[in-house]
Amino acid sequence: MTQVEEYDYEALPENSSLSASLVAGALAGIAEHAVMYPVDSIKTRMQVLQPTPGAVYSGVINAASRISTTEGVRTLWRGVNSVIMGAGPAHALYFGTYEYAKQAFGGNEAGHHPLAAAAAGACATIAADALMNPFDVIKQRMQVHGSIYTSVAHCASRVYATEGIRAFYISYPTTLTMTIPFQSIQFATYEYLRKVLNPSGQYDPMTHIMAGGVAGAVAAAATTPLDVAKTLLQTRGESKDVRIRNCNGLFEAWKLIYQRQGLAGFAKGLQPRVLSHMPSTAICWSVYEYGKWFLNRQDADKQPILH
Template identity: 85%
Template structure:
């Protein structure tokens, strides 16, 4: 097969005879890469969103937080809980991208032209499925990120939280997570698909297009959903608080009320800077790795079958 034939092969949707495992595998690698690379910034974001921080964990910005944590607790503290993300991100993102590809095709998103509604709907379906799997891992991650965390490992955190608060603790934030991630992913996917087609109308594999579109899409979605992320952090770390009102906070409405009472409207923007700083490169990495995986797997598949070009 000629190089031209391979380049003209439509990689954006995997071939009809490609197994679902191709999309799942590409998604798993993308998810692990996305979360692991920017994990320290995510740790800072969690610390800055805590409603009742200890005096030692009050930060004026990302650089101040990085410097303070590194000098007083050690740089490796910024990586506490990363194992939880790695364990959960692989299967969760495999499910995420597998669902996305299936739903996007079903909704007509692979047809020529712009289909932001189809992309947004597919993103919503993907996040409902993946968050159901990822939520407990995310709770463990944030419990290990807070200042003064006493957990020695992912399993130690799981066992202690489950014993003290019950299995419900791992899903108390799930409705809030969905309330945040469905608009996040809908905004991200719609923005990404739009920018991808504007920047690269031919649809050929182009790493810079996927990285640029992914980074912008991640930044826009992260900024728009920060208030919901603040509420999610409160719910997922409530068991570590000594404040009775925080410990008894039970859902998104309660979280919003408490945040507003304690910090006003400014409280809903806590962690905005590190959230955007982490999501912009991590989403760019995620889409770059995922699109490369699709291209590579589709390219191999294309080599094994004849393609009739006009």
């Protein structure tokens, strides 16, 4: 009588866990950013501290309508190539680091381990953001109203020539200040909901969609004030305002935002940020979990049959 060894997709085989996480993570990152990119473009424009007269919007629908009719629908996708170029390798590194750290911190053991998931998420974002930050700067420079850049290469070369390499990393400390709590909240929420909704741990797409969507929305809402500051720092070179152009860090950015717009300034772009992160995080986790399940399923099928 033959018996095939029992297979659990969450318990990744030792000979394929890293490769599966890297490939699944890359696919998840590209899907996450590309699908919701137009909403992200709207969020960037709504967060600009000193927008041009033609780029003041009352909401997501108003922004989408005005941008589409006055600048063309393609404008909402300007800069998406930068995200696609960076998201693949960055998310491969992101999920690869997460799986390794979660295992090291005991997050794969039975029961709920929110601290282990949060710590693993923090480790993942530190590594991934170091790679992704320059691509994010280029993306936001191309998203702002009146952007003069025709391509990713054009934007990168112009920013480097006029502002130097520092421009690509001026927002990195602020980015980490935002993404570490964002990812910690997201991962802890996702892992908790995933285990509550699906105690058996078997592959279940609906669980990943629901848990990912809620986790993304909660984390996005909680970290919006940090995202507003990040946008200011990443787009400062496009501003004609001397104080904005010379802004050098998180607290200086927050001070400037408060002086110009009060407490309401810290919630700029909250609606499109939540609207983009809820589905994009659901997509990201769904694609990642499916990719991990599929790739490791192939490896499991290749395992020798036990007699």
